[in-house]
Amino acid sequence: MILNEQLHQELEALAEPSYRDFAARLLPPGTPMLGVRLPRLRQFARRLLQLPAEELAAYLTAAADDTLEEKMLQGFVIGGSRMPLEKLQEHIRRFLPKIDNWSLCDSFCASLKSARKNQQALLPFLKECLASPAPYTQRFAVVMLLDYYAERPFLPEILQLLGQHRTAQYYVQMAIAWAISVFLVKEPTLVKAWLRSSCPLDDFTYNKALQKGIESRRLSDRDKDWLRSHKRHSSVTSSLGLPRAMR
Numbered sequence: 001m002i003l004n005e006q007l008h009q010e011l012e013a014l015a016e017p018s019y020r021d022f023a024a025r026l027l028p029p030g031t032p033m034l035g036v037r038l039p040r041l042r043q044f045a046r047r048l049l050q051l052p053a054e055e056l057a058a059y060l061t062a063a064a065d066d067t068l069e070e071k072m073l074q075g076f077v078i079g080g081s082r083m084p085l086e087k088l089q090e091h092i093r094r095f096l097p098k099i100d101n102w103s104l105c106d107s108f109c110a111s112l113k114s115a116r117k118n119q120q121a122l123l124p125f126l127k128e129c130l131a132s133p134a135p136y137t138q139r140f141a142v143v144m145l146l147d148y149y150a151e152r153p154f155l156p157e158i159l160q161l162l163g164q165h166r167t168a169q170y171y172v173q174m175a176i177a178w179a180i181s182v183f184l185v186k187e188p189t190l191v192k193a194w195l196r197s198s199c200p201l202d203d204f205t206y207n208k209a210l211q212k213g214i215e216s217r218r219l220s221d222r223d224k225d226w227l228r229s230h231k232r233h234s235s236v237t238s239s240l241g242l243p244r245a246m247r
Contacts, residue, residue, distance in 0.1 A: 004062070004063065004064040004070075007063075007064070007070065007073070008064065008066070008070065010044070011034055011036055011044070011067070011069050011070065011073075014034075014036045014037075014040050014044075015034040015035040015036050015069075016035045016036070016037065017035055018035075019035045019036075019037060020033055020034060020035025021035070023035065023103075026103065027068070027101050027103060028100070028101055031068055031100075031101060032066060032067045032068065033067055033068040033069060034067050034068075034069050036069045038072070038107060041069060041072050041073055041076060042076055042111075044073060044076075045073055045076035045077050045080055045111075046080065048073070048077050049077060049080050049081060056077070056081065059077070060074065060077065060078065060091060065098055068103070068104060071098050071099075071104055072104060072107060072108075074095060074098070075095060075104065075107065075108035075111055076107075076108075076111045078091045078092065078095055078108075078111070078112075079108065079110075079111025079112045079113065079114075080111060080113075082114075085114075085118050085121055085122065088112075088114065089122075089125055092112075092125075095108070096129070096132075096134070096136070096137045096140060097137075099136040099137070099139075099140065100136060101136075102136075102139065102171050102175075105136050105139050105140055105143060106143050108140070109140060109143040109144050109147050110147060112144070112147075112148075115144060115147070115148040116148055119148060119149060119154065122144075122148075123149075123154075126141045126144050126145060127141070127161065129141035129144075130142065130161065130165060135167070135169040135171060135172055136171070138165075138167060138169065138172045138175075139169075139171050139172050139175045142162065142172065142176055142179055143175055143178075143179075145161075145162070145179060146175075146178060146179035146182045146183070150179075150182050150183055151186065151187075152187055152190065155183060155186075155187055155190060155191070156190075158179075158183075159180075159183070159191070159194050162176050162179060162180070162201075163194070163199060163200040163201050164200055166202070173202075173204060173205045173208065174208060176201070176205050176209070177205050177206075177208035177209040177211075177212055178209075178212055180195075180201075180209035180212075180213070181209055181212035181213045181216055184209075184213045184216070184219060184223070184227075185213075185216060185218045185219060188219065188223050192223075192226060195209075195210075195230060196230065203232045206232055207231055207232055210227045210228075210230065210231055213227045214227050214228060
């Protein structure tokens with residue numbers, strides 16, 4: 001079985017101190033990290049995915065959580081493994097409490113490509129995650145929805161879910177705003193009609209969604225003018241202030 005000490009040594013060999021110093025500025029202070037770039041971590045994960053099933057299961061059971069990279073590696077292995085949906089959800093449930101920053105959350109979501117083939121079956125699980133008291137479990141649900149459900153058959157229900165979700169957590173609010181801006185690109189007529197018709201989003205999230213749409217290079221100038229004209233004027237801000245991370 002591959003040992004945590006061996007994995008850590010190999011990750012240290014791939015680390016770039018200058019990249020670590022740059023990335024650390026985007027994450028919560030004190031986040032333990034080595035400075036390994038995501039493409040190298042994905043390559044490393046693909047190597048682990050070649051292990052026999054028993055060894056791979058043993059790795060996921062005993063994997064260390066000492067650094068961001070070690071947790072990222074676990075997430076990429078879970079996302080890249082070919083396991084039944086029920087087993088995948090078990091691994092996701094065990095992994096979610098380890099998520100403590102937006103980078104780990106969003107990278108994990110991006111790795112779960114099998115969600116594309118299991119949209120309907122996975123949706124109840126994501127609704128459960130959205131109702132969790134844990135902020136990064138909520139963010140996981142939102143980012144999964146924007147990554148894999150940004151299409152018309154799902155959008156009316158997804159918009160209703162996100163519009164009714166109440167949170168004062170900055171990273172969840174920003175994920176919802178990001179999702180709405182992505183949906184605007186995919187289905188501008190549908191989403192503008194939803195924004196116009198008594199949209200239940202809180203003012204902070206609503207205005208951030210419009211701001212992200214205005215900043216998008218994929219929306220027309222006409223759509224951006226519409227967004228500017230529909231901003232809400234309010235003094236409401238995020239209760240957590242403005243962290244350094246952009247999402």
